Amino acid sequence: MEQKRVLTLTDPVANKTLALPVMTGTEGPAVVPIGNLYRELGYFTFDPGFLSTASCRSAVTFIDGEQGVLLYRGYPIEQLAQHSTFLEVAYLLMYGELPSARQRDDFTHTIDCHTMINESLKRFYDGFYHDAHPMAIMVGVVGSLSAFYHDSTDIHDPHHREVAAHRMIAKMPTIAAACYKHSVGEPVVYPKNDLGYAANLLHMMFSVPSEEYVVDPVAERALDLIFMLHADHEQNASTSTVRLAGSSGANPFACIASGIAALWGPAHGGANEAALKMLEEIGDVKNVPKYIARAKDKDDPFRLMGFGHRVYKNYDPRAKVIRAACHEVLAKLGDPDDPLFELAMALEEAALKDEYFIERKLYPNVDFYSGLIYKALGIPTNMFTVMFAIARTAGWVAQWMEMIAEPQQRIGRPRQLYVGPPRRDYPVTD
Numbered sequence: 001m002e003q004k005r006v007l008t009l010t011d012p013v014a015n016k017t018l019a020l021p022v023m024t025g026t027e028g029p030a031v032v033p034i035g036n037l038y039r040e041l042g043y044f045t046f047d048p049g050f051l052s053t054a055s056c057r058s059a060v061t062f063i064d065g066e067q068g069v070l071l072y073r074g075y076p077i078e079q080l081a082q083h084s085t086f087l088e089v090a091y092l093l094m095y096g097e098l099p100s101a102r103q104r105d106d107f108t109h110t111i112d113c114h115t116m117i118n119e120s121l122k123r124f125y126d127g128f129y130h131d132a133h134p135m136a137i138m139v140g141v142v143g144s145l146s147a148f149y150h151d152s153t154d155i156h157d158p159h160h161r162e163v164a165a166h167r168m169i170a171k172m173p174t175i176a177a178a179c180y181k182h183s184v185g186e187p188v189v190y191p192k193n194d195l196g197y198a199a200n201l202l203h204m205m206f207s208v209p210s211e212e213y214v215v216d217p218v219a220e221r222a223l224d225l226i227f228m229l230h231a232d233h234e235q236n237a238s239t240s241t242v243r244l245a246g247s248s249g250a251n252p253f254a255c256i257a258s259g260i261a262a263l264w265g266p267a268h269g270g271a272n273e274a275a276l277k278m279l280e281e282i283g284d285v286k287n288v289p290k291y292i293a294r295a296k297d298k299d300d301p302f303r304l305m306g307f308g309h310r311v312y313k314n315y316d317p318r319a320k321v322i323r324a325a326c327h328e329v330l331a332k333l334g335d336p337d338d339p340l341f342e343l344a345m346a347l348e349e350a351a352l353k354d355e356y357f358i359e360r361k362l363y364p365n366v367d368f369y370s371g372l373i374y375k376a377l378g379i380p381t382n383m384f385t386v387m388f389a390i391a392r393t394a395g396w397v398a399q400w401m402e403m404i405a406e407p408q409q410r411i412g413r414p415r416q417l418y419v420g421p422p423r424r425d426y427p428v429t430d
Contacts, residue, residue: 007032009275011041016188027062027071029356038371044415045247055240057406060398068314073198075099081321086391087111090169091234111215114199115191117178118148125182133180133265134386138248141175143166144258145378153251155404164252165397172390173197178205198223201390206378211335218332219377220327223387229318230388232395234311238262243403244412252400259396260389267268269385272371275306276340276381284339284344290346296356306368308361309353318366326369334376344372 005022018040024030031054038044047053062071070077073092080089084098085194091107099107124144128137146153152164178188181204189204191330199215202223207213233239239264245255263269282291294302310318332339349366353358374384403409 003368005030009037009041011043014041016041019361020150021242023146025057026059026074028064038415043230044385044417048419050240055235055412056403058209058235058402059096060402061234061395062172063234063311064311065311068075068312068317070233070317074308077229077247077317078321081225081228084228085197086224086231086394089228090233090398093394094165097238097279105260107261111170111197113195115174115193116350117171117174118188119147121148122178122188125178125188128182130183130185134176134183134383135260135389137179137182138175138386139257139260139264141179142172143254145171146251153253153270155246155249155252158405161252161401161404166258166396168172168252168393172393173201174204174273176386177201179359180205180380183382196220196224198227202377216333218329222329222373223377225322225325226373226387227391227394229322229366230391232392232398236268237265238392239396242400243351246400246403247409247412249411252397255400256393256396259392262390263392264385269388271306271365271367272283272388273375273381273384274370275368276375279340279343279347281341282347285343288343288346288350292350292354304347304351304357304362307357307364309365309419312365313361315363316365318341319364319369322369322373326373329373329376343393344368 002008007020007022009018009020010016011018018036018374020032022030022032023196034045037045045053061074062074063069072080072089075092075098080092084092087108088104091104121141121144123207124141125137136157149164150168153159175192179185181188186208189207189209191200192203193200195203197214199220202215202219203213208253226335235243238259242255242259245258246252250258266274282288291302291304294300294305330341330345348368351364352361371381371384374387375381379387
């Protein structure tokens with residue numbers, strides 16, 4: 001019989017001792033539950049950014065940053081990228097297992113049945129300026145969905161939760177494409193359910209009623225691949241936001257809108273856009289050595305965007321997968337005269353050979369390559385984070401459903417270290 005580990009925390013001043021059992025998961029570091037710390041010893045923990053805090057118990061996604069591992073429900077991302085599709089991955093994240101052929105077809109059909117948005121919602125877009133950021137529009141539109149779909153907002157009903165999840169995954173491409181059409185002054189294009197998930201999005205974005213539009217299979221596969229790679233990533237800022245909002249009992253559409261708002265932050269979802277801006281700043285292949293030197297200078301504020309990762313201390317496994325797709329897309333769809341693509345490849349080659357970056361494991365990450373693919377597909381930079389939101393919705397709804405079903409789930413209520421003025425009295429003058 002395995003002996004359970006226990007850590008002992010002693011406060012010599014108060015002469016109290018607290019036994020903390022060690023909890024072990026399937027993978028990754030063990031955790032120490034500290035729920036009794038304040039009650040027993042009178043202390044809170046202090047962990048800004050939650051760098052060492054496990055905020056929940058989850059079976060959805062696992063990351064080993066040291067080894068460069070990403071697992072969806074136990075399946076390595078490399079294998080899913082080779083053999084699966086985004087909708088199959090969405091099913092896996094939601095239900096815990098890969099679908100059978102029948103289940104896959106039924107799930108795809110269900111998603112297809114929910115791709116339309118209410119006609120009244122289309123008028124919602126008219127309230128935004130034509131140059132409004134698409135993420136601002138998306139936050140508003142997604143948050144409003146609960147006003148249209150009352151039949152799937154009872155979070156205590158498993159069927160309601162499932163229907164809401166299906167609706168979110170299905171409608172996000174339609175909502176996103178309408179955001180783009182509004183920004184360019186073109187009519188909204190309805191979804192075509194005989195197209196695949198990624199192909200449908202490309203069709204809604206780039207087709208016009210006056211002529212036929214044929215989706216390039218290389219573009220479709222590349223976009224589907226990006227969606228798979230971005231579908232979930234443990235308890236990142238936006239996923240944690242969805243869970244925290246959901247812990248209050250908020251309806252699912254409001255929870256996903258909160259995740260979109262968090263994703264909008266440049267430190268989270270805007271990394272691929274920042275990588276392209278960096279390339280524009282470098283400007284020319286001949287400037288690569290100078291900017292490589294600047295990146296290595298600790299006194300220079302310049303940083304290589306799209307290199308390295310907060311979690312991965314090894315090569316981002318998603319970057320390994322997307323690199324080949326990036327080169328394929330650039331060869332087929334990229335503008336051979338666009339100096340940005342040539343510059344990106346030169347920067348990638350220089351960084352991969354430089355001992356400074358190799359030693360620090362500052363490899364190109366998924367954001368470096370996805371931005372290049374989006375640009376080659378004709379997707380404008382202000383839509384990059386919208387693309388991210390479409391993909392991450394699959395993970396958000398899976399994490400939200402898991403949280404709601406957790407028997408020990410409670411409303412999130414972080415504590416603080418107060419550093420303001422001590423109690424003081426209001427000055428009263430005679």
